[in-house]
Amino acid sequence: MSTRTVLITGAAGGVGSAAVRRLHDLGWEVFAGVRRASDAAALPGGVHPLTVDLVDEETVEAAAGEIAARTGGRLDALVNNAGVVVDGPVELVRLDEWRRQFDVNVLGQVAMTQAVLPMVRAARGRIVNIGAASARMSGPAFGPVAASKAALASVTEALRAELRPLGVRVCVIEPGLLATEIFEKAGTARTAAGWRGDADAQRLYAGVTAKVGEFGxxxxxxxxxxVVRAIVRALEARRPSPRYLVGRDARTLAALAKLPGHTRDRIVLRAVGIDAATYGA
Ligand SMILES: NC(=O)c1ccc[n+]([C@@H]2O[C@H](COP(=O)([O-])OP(=O)(O)OC[C@H]3O[C@@H](n4cnc5c(N)ncnc54)[C@H](OP(=O)(O)O)[C@@H]3O)[C@@H](O)[C@H]2O)c1
Known part of the structure; x- marks a missing residue:
């Protein structure tokens, strides 16, 4: 049997680098997308680094071209793992930050998928999108990232139905909170971007963001x-699931998501410790 090939984006750390190592160990030929070329040095020997910034279409197309040249135009799997977190109250997050959230987490995944899909079709391969449990249920100061993951889940569903008759399986993995650096990066970007709104609006939400931070x-x-185990299952199981929830918190969110909206709000606000007094406190 020929070696199976996979492209994993966002391979510079966290889930991505762990998945690269595991699939490489399992005998897959791995193409690893990193945003900064300097991050390629940390990849295991034998893994093919590709410099891809998902918001730069040229790098996305160039990466697909490199894979085609090396594999003869077949790719067994794409793992759309790269992502960023933009968090904060809907009223305060600047529109350019909202756009960055959707550019990376939604349109970036679509761009990468479009670029390699002819090769995945040729291999009757698989596409695995890394979503988040927050796609099932959002909450205070989580609007942008949760909305992007809900959109990604919806794109995944369309693609799953579109590609099933062609023998390509598509699924989404929805983890709860993970021990990676993604929230630190989000904090740095938030400080650099600042909030929109005047001082009164910013004061109004200061207690809310503090409570959410304490909850985190x-x-x-x-x-x-x-998540790595779920990726391996999604790629290697004979019948992969459409959705994999990972973590107890993820399963709790999915269960809460089935409750009526008012009940959910009460549970979430109580858990985080937010009430009317929190505003402008
Ligand atoms: N951590 C969590 O709690 C959690 C929970 C649920 C879902 N997830 C999802 O899991 C996936 C992996 O995240 P992680 O937790 O492992 O965080 P991470 O360590 O920050 O990994 C995210 C990766 O995406 C890359 N990336 C960001 N913007 C990119 C762009 N424009 N083009 C290409 N690559 C880009 C990052 O590269 P740079 O470092 O160079 O920017 C990094 O390698 C993400 O989709 C995330 O939303 C994470």
Missing amino acids: ARSRPGPVEG
Whole structure:
């Protein structure tokens, strides 16, 4: 049997680099997308680095061209893992930050998928999108990232139906909170971007963002290994599931998502410790 080929984006750390190592160890020929060329040095020997910035179409097309040249135009799997978090109250997050959230987490995944899809079709391969459990249920100061992952889940569903008759399987993995650097990067970007709105609006939400931050600090992020296991299952199982929830918090969110909206709001606000007094406190 010929070696199976996979492209994993966002391979510079967290879930991506762990998935690259595992699939390489399992005998896959791995193409690893990194945003900065300097991050290629940390990849295991034998892995093919590709410099891809998902918001730069030229790099996306160039990466697809490199894969085609090396594989003869067949790719067994694409793992759309790269992503960013933009968080904060809907009223305060600047529109350019909202756009960055959707440019990377939604349109970037679509661009990468479009670029390699002829090769995935040729291989009757698989596409695995890394979503998030927040796609099932959003919450205070989580609007942008949760909305992007809900959009990605919806794109995944369309693609799944479109490609099934062609023998290509598509699924989404929805982890809960993970121990990676993604929220630190989000904090740095948030500080650099600043909030929109005047001082009164910013004061109004200061208590809310503080409570959400405290809730995050109390939470226990899970290891990336759970996601890596789900990626391997999604790629190797004879019948992959359409959706994989990873982590107890993810399963809790999915269960809460089935409750009526008002009930959900009450549960979430109580858990985070937000009430009317939090505003402008
Ligand atoms: N951590 C969590 O709690 C959590 C929960 C649910 C879902 N997820 C999802 O899991 C996936 C992996 O995230 P992670 O937690 O492993 O975080 P991470 O370590 O920050 O990994 C994200 C990767 O995406 C890359 N990336 C960001 N913007 C990019 C762009 N424009 N073009 C190409 N690559 C880009 C990053 O590269 P740079 O570092 O160079 O920017 C990084 O390698 C993401 O889709 C994330 O949304 C994470």
